[in-house]
Each structure stands twice: as structure tokens, then as C-alpha cells.
Amino acid sequence: MNQHLSQEFQQAYNQQPQATFFCPGRINLIGEHIDYNGGLVMPCAIDFGTTLLIAPNTEGVFRLRSLNFDETLEIPVQTAYEKTGREWYNYPLGVMHHFVQDGKEIKGLDMLYHGNLPIGSGLSSSASIEIVTAYALNEYFKSGYTKLELVIQAKSVENNFIGLNSGIMDQFAVAFGEKDKALMLNCDTLDYEAVDANLGDHVLAIISTNKPRKLAESKYNERVKECQEALADLQKELSIDYLCDIDAETFRKHQHLITNEVVLKRATHVIEENDRVKAAAAALSAGNLQEFGQLMYASHESLQNLYEVSGLELDTIVAYSKTDANVTGARMTGAGFGGCAIALVKADAFDDYSKKVTAHYTEIVGYEPSVYRTSINDGVRLLSGE
Numbered sequence: 001m002n003q004h005l006s007q008e009f010q011q012a013y014n015q016q017p018q019a020t021f022f023c024p025g026r027i028n029l030i031g032e033h034i035d036y037n038g039g040l041v042m043p044c045a046i047d048f049g050t051t052l053l054i055a056p057n058t059e060g061v062f063r064l065r066s067l068n069f070d071e072t073l074e075i076p077v078q079t080a081y082e083k084t085g086r087e088w089y090n091y092p093l094g095v096m097h098h099f100v101q102d103g104k105e106i107k108g109l110d111m112l113y114h115g116n117l118p119i120g121s122g123l124s125s126s127a128s129i130e131i132v133t134a135y136a137l138n139e140y141f142k143s144g145y146t147k148l149e150l151v152i153q154a155k156s157v158e159n160n161f162i163g164l165n166s167g168i169m170d171q172f173a174v175a176f177g178e179k180d181k182a183l184m185l186n187c188d189t190l191d192y193e194a195v196d197a198n199l200g201d202h203v204l205a206i207i208s209t210n211k212p213r214k215l216a217e218s219k220y221n222e223r224v225k226e227c228q229e230a231l232a233d234l235q236k237e238l239s240i241d242y243l244c245d246i247d248a249e250t251f252r253k254h255q256h257l258i259t260n261e262v263v264l265k266r267a268t269h270v271i272e273e274n275d276r277v278k279a280a281a282a283a284l285s286a287g288n289l290q291e292f293g294q295l296m297y298a299s300h301e302s303l304q305n306l307y308e309v310s311g312l313e314l315d316t317i318v319a320y321s322k323t324d325a326n327v328t329g330a331r332m333t334g335a336g337f338g339g340c341a342i343a344l345v346k347a348d349a350f351d352d353y354s355k356k357v358t359a360h361y362t363e364i365v366g367y368e369p370s371v372y373r374t375s376i377n378d379g380v381r382l383l384s385g386e
């Protein structure tokens with residue numbers, strides 16, 4: 001694959017790449033719509049992601065080429081960058097904007113991107129592009145950022161350059177991911193523990209709904225706003241900074257402060273999901289996959305009924321999975337509104353599951369999902385060169 005990408009690079013830029021970087025996407029095992037509420041999440045980096053090849057040029061320009069979109073953008077090295085309207089490029093441009101605004105010197109580069117993540121499917125293709133770009137620039141120009149600073153910067157790109165009020169989970173997961181570990185991340189303090197994800201005789205399946213995601217960003221921002229409303233209501237009696245600063249019992253005592261029924265449903269999901277992450281971490285460390293799987297199903301149900309970010313496509317996958325004896329747990333992962341589900345499947349039954357879930361989904365939804373098998377893998381890294 002890398003050889004093929006090197007040839008593409010040579011063809012596009014008439015020179016050899018000097019360094020190749022890779023940043024994965026992520027799945028979240030449990031803890032959904034929690035990160036922007038200051039709670040606990042449990043993401044892992046996966047096998048699929050974005051490869052970036054770079055080499056310097058002497059023309060004082062950035063050339064950004066993507067094999068996925070078959071487009072090249074050429075833009076001079078300058079002191080500020082703006083969104084172009086061409087979606088994909090905005091992620092690298094946002095990163096470059098932050099570097100130059102911080103006074104870091106970056107010089108002309110030829111850059112070739114290739115992603116094998118399904119784009120816009122809830123596996124953090126955008127965080128993967130942001131972090132691979134930030135990591136490569138930081139390494140290549142010796143800009144001196146720590147990995148955590150790159151993560152915080154990439155979140156700021158998402159919030160301030162792109163306009164999505166997302167939390168920090170995705171950027172953190174794709175940067176700090178570790179092989180065979182789930183990252184139990186506290187999104188308030190950014191402390192994390194890499195928990196052994198011992199899946200025993202199970203593997204992780206990713207099932208992409210292949211649903212075109214419309215309005216996902218505005219619905220996401222709407223959920224963020226609803227949580228802020230719930231927090232403001234609770235702050236009338238409680239001195240807290242985030243919804244996840246309280247447990248379920250304290251919440252029950254004060255939930256009367258939330259008068260809007262929809263907002264109450266959202267807050268209930270957040271509080272209960274945060275508690276589920278703690279239980280899930282304990283189950284995973286104890287190797288109790290049955291318990292872990294039940295928590296995944298409970299998480300999905302809450303996202304379906306209380307947080308209302310699922311939909312026919314994701315629900316169909318999870319409902320089928322419950323009936324399959326080879327599946328121990330399943331849920332939607334990421335923001336929802338389409339995107340992907342994950343399932344814990346007995347390794348020797350993966351192909352059987354893949355066939356059956358595809359047939360069932362196609363019958364109900366009318367088009368095919370895509371099913372992938374993934375291991376839990378390392379975060380952003382240099383593959384070769386420099």
C-alpha cells in the first residue's frame with residue numbers, strides 16, 4: 001500500500017515523499033455524548049485511518065492532494081487561513097491556521113492524503129485528518145508542541161474553524177490510542193488510564209450504516225445546547241461545572257429543576273451513561289464480557305430513547321445483534337444520526353454474523369451496510385522517513 005502511495009506521490013509532485021505518517025480513526029466502546037459534559041468515555045484507536053505523505057517544496061506553497069476526492073488545493077504559505085468551502089481541506093487548513101497564529105514557522109510542503117476509513121461515518125475521519133496533519137507538521141518543522149497540545153489544538157480547529165461544538169474524545173483517542181487498550185478518559189481533567197481490553201474469543205465488528213448523514217452537525221450542536229440548558233437549571237442549586245460532576249442519586253434529588261421534558265431526557269442519558277462507563281471499566285478489567293455487553297445494549301437503548309440520536313438504521317443493526325447468539329453486545333458508536341455501530345462478536349463466527357446482519361439490514365433498510373473487522377491499535381505515528 002505504501003509503495004503504491006509513494007508512486008502516487010511521485011506522479012503528483014514529481015519528487016519522492018520524505019516522510020509518511022498514519023493516524024487511525026476511533027470507535028468508542030461506551031460513554032456516548034459524554035465528552036462535552038465533562039465525564040468518562042472509553043474510546044480505542046482502530047486499524048483504519050489516514051496516511052499522509054509529505055516532502056518540502058521550494059515554491060512557498062502548500063499543496064494538499066487527497067486520493068479519496070481526487071482534488072488538489074494549492075495555497076501560498078501565509079499568516080492566516082480561512083475555510084474554503086471545500087469540506088475536506090478545511091481540516092488541514094484549520095490546523096495550519098492554528099500553527100501560524102501561534103507564531104510557528106511552517107514552510108511549503110507537498111502533501112498527499114489517503115484514507116481507508118469510511119468518510120463521514122462516525123469513525124472520526126475528521127479527527128484523523130486533523131491529528132495526522134498536526135503531528136506531521138509538528139515533527140517535520142520541530143514546532144515543539146506536546147501530543148496533548150496537538151489534541152487540544154485539533155479540538156479547537158473543530159470548534160472554531162469548522163464550527164462543530166464537539167468534545168475532545170475523538171482527537172484524544174486517535175492521538176493517544178494504544179494497542180489492545182481502551183482509553184478510560186476523564187474529559188474534564190484529561191487524565192486517562194489505558195485499560196486492558198481483553199476481548200478473549202471475541203473480536204470487534206464495525207457496521208457502517210452507509211446512511212448519507214444530513215443535518216448531523218446541526219443536530220449535534222442542538223444536543224450540546226440542550227445539555228447546557230440542563231446544566232444551567234441544575235446550577236440553580238448545585239455548584240457544578242459539568243453535568244457529569246454529579247452521580248445518578250444526586251441527579252434524582254435535583255432533577256425537578258429541569259422543567260423542559262426533552263432536556264430532562266437528555267440529562268438523564270448523560271448521567272446514567274457516565275455511571276455505565278464506570279461499570280463497564282470494572283467489567284472489562286475483570287474480563288466479564290457478558291456484563292460489558294449488557295452495558296453496551298443499555299447504552300444503545302438510552303441513546304435511542306432518551307438522547308434520540310439513533311435511527312432506524314442503527315437500531316436495526318443492534319436489534320439483529322441481540323438475536324444472534326454469537327454476539328455479546330452491540331451499540332451505536334460516535335455521534336449517531338447514521339454512522340456506525342459496533343458489535344462484540346465471537347471470532348470464529350465473524351463471517352457468519354457479517355452475512356446475517358447484512359441480509360437483515362438490507363431487507364429492512366433497503367441498501368447494504370458495510371461490515372469491517374478491526375483490532376484495537378496504536379494512535380498517530382510516523383511510518384517511515386525523516
Ligand code: GLA
Nearest residue numbers: 032033166167168169334335
Ligand atoms: C462526535 C464528537 C465527539 C463526541 C461524540 C459523541 O464524535 O466529535 O466529541 O461528542 O460525537 O460521543
